[in-house]
Amino acid sequence: MFTDTDIKKLKGLLAPLATKKELVRLHETLATKKDLLGVTSDVLDLKADMTVLRSDMSELKSDMKALRETVQEMAITVDKFMKIALDLKEEHAAISVQLTRHERWFKEIAKKTGISFEI
Numbered sequence: 001m002f003t004d005t006d007i008k009k010l011k012g013l014l015a016p017l018a019t020k021k022e023l024v025r026l027h028e029t030l031a032t033k034k035d036l037l038g039v040t041s042d043v044l045d046l047k048a049d050m051t052v053l054r055s056d057m058s059e060l061k062s063d064m065k066a067l068r069e070t071v072q073e074m075a076i077t078v079d080k081f082m083k084i085a086l087d088l089k090e091e092h093a094a095i096s097v098q099l100t101r102h103e104r105w106f107k108e109i110a111k112k113t114g115i116s117f118e119i
Helices: 004-014 020-028 035-111
Strands: none
Touching: none
16 A cells, blocks of 8 residues: 555646646646637727728828829929929029110210210
8 A cells, every 4th residue: 555655656646736726726727718809809899900900001102102202292392393483593693784784885875976865
C-alpha cells in the first residue's frame, strides 16, 4: 500500500492543482457563451462602423484631391495675372519715357520756331 512518503509525494503533486473554491471563482470571472455572443455583435457593429469610416475617408480623399487641383488652377491663374500686370507696368514705364522724350522734342521745336509751348 501507500507509505507516508508516498502520501507526502501525492500531496506535493496535488497541491498546485486548483481547489473547488478556486474553480468556482474562476468560473464566475470567465466569460460565458452568452457574453461572447454579445462581444461578437459588438465586433460586428464596429466592423460596420469601420466600413462607414473607410467610405467617409475615401470621400474626403477625393474631395481633397479636387481641392488641391482647384488651388493649383488658382495659383496658375494668379501667376498669369501677375505676368499681365508686370507687362503692363513695363509698357507704362516705356510709354512714360517715350512721352517725356516727345515732350522734350516738342519744347525744342517750339523754342526753335518761336511758338509758345506749355503743358
